[in-house]
Amino acid sequence: MSKALSYEEQTKITRAIIKAAVLMLEFGAESKLIEDIAKRLGTALGVSSVEVSLIPSAIVLTTLSNKQTQSVTTTRRAHHKPINMSIVCDVQKMCIEVEKNKKNVDFVFQTIKNIRPNHYNKWLVVFMVGLSCACFAYLYGSDINGFIITFLAASVGMYIRQVLARKKFVLIISFISTAFVATLIASLSETFNLSTTPNIVMSASVILLAPGFPFVNSVLDAVKGYLSMGWGRWMQALLLSIATSIGIILAFALLNVKGW
């Protein structure tokens, strides 16, 4: 059994655990992982149990110690940020390090402070995403012109998405603008008869906005017993899809195109 903790020590441990948990929630980890890491960190740092309550926008966390007679509860708001898996991986690695080498609370604070996202070169990402959407166009059966136009449209779209993300715009606005621009460029294939498969070009150029992460996470959360988190993420993903559709429809209205 864990040794007796003073109230201050326990508060410090609780703060460290919830910091790690909020970081994971903000950058898109699934709920099961967040709860597991919080509990494992708690055990490793010497409290007797950790109880976590998750809602999509906040975390409530209680630690118990001294034979369940002393408890500390704290709440943190989570602001959703663009998904970043390298941060989630770093938090998990830190948890395993704490478990294995019996590190203390200060190590946790120090590590969290030093976690930096692993950013890829932005031009490399633009190129790769453009190529990815072009590959989708190929998989759906487009011709070579369609492949090139999709590449162009998706690359420009991704560039705009990055610029808006850097200026810290809300995700919905950046999704609307990206979908609008990508569809405008892709519809060139129809207005100038550049490709025989304009529908595929237009639908493949906006695939970069498909919110795969929230959708998959929502199902993963729901089947593992985090129903409210599942609904929250489902709603988030749906909102992003609607934003994308608004962008596409704006472009259609501007060009007087009927649709896919």
Place this chain on the structure above:
Amino acid sequence: MEDIIIKYLLNAIFSAIPAVGFAMVFNVPSSALKFCALGGAIAYTTRYALMDFNIPIELATFLASTLVGVVALYWSRKYIIPRPVYTIASIIPLLPGTYAFTAIINLIQMDVQGVSPELITVFIDNGLKAVIILSGIGFGLALPSLFFMRYNRPII
């Protein structure tokens, strides 16, 4: 026969690229990128092969994502990285993005032009496909780890 092999190889390559591309958007650690590529190729090729045997797309997607879930479970225990890092990038080529967007655009067209049987048909067709394929992906990815949850211990 050779045609079929070339077709499968091309498909595998063209589905590995999106998996890597989108993994970079999600900032996956660079050591995991090659596994994302492999996972994407496995996912799409499996679905393609199953659909060649006349299995409907929904079931084929479910089976393909279950396979990815199992493979990712093995990788995540070996390299100590959370599973979604591998799985979500890998199933990107399976996502029903086009179906979902078409459904929502149709919904808005119904509002603008008035409801007609054709629009309803297209909406329900695409909407159902999107929702069922998505749940297929989600369930497929979750099943392997649900299998381990009864031990009540972390997977990695």
